Amino acid sequence: xxxxxxxxxxxxxxxxxxxxxxxxxxxxxxxxxxxxxxxxxxxxxxxxxxxxxxxxxxxxxxxxxxxxxxxxxxxx
Numbered sequence: 001x002x003x004x005x006x007x008x009x010x011x012x013x014x015x016x017x018x019x020x021x022x023x024x025x026x027x028x029x030x031x032x033x034x035x036x037x038x039x040x041x042x043x044x045x046x047x048x049x050x051x052x053x054x055x056x057x058x059x060x061x062x063x064x065x066x067x068x069x070x071x072x073x074x075x076x
Contacts, residue, residue: 010018022029055061070076 018029018032021027022032025032052061056063067076
């Protein structure tokens with residue numbers, strides 16, 4: 001997997017806790033952040049799915065059949 005260096009700003013309390021956890025576990029901070037973000041993305045995927053289902057139930061959104069998608073893409 002390709003690694004990309006990134007710079008962003010985080011609250012000092014979060015960084016302080018990250019430093020403590022990294023030292024306690026003997027892991028790199030970047031590894032802990034990567035694992036935490038991966039877990040968060042799994043959580044947020046569920047939240048997005050629930051939001052979309054609610055929009056469907058409320059009639060604010062609609063589905064598109066696979067056949068329509070294939071046709072629009074010129075696959076049928």
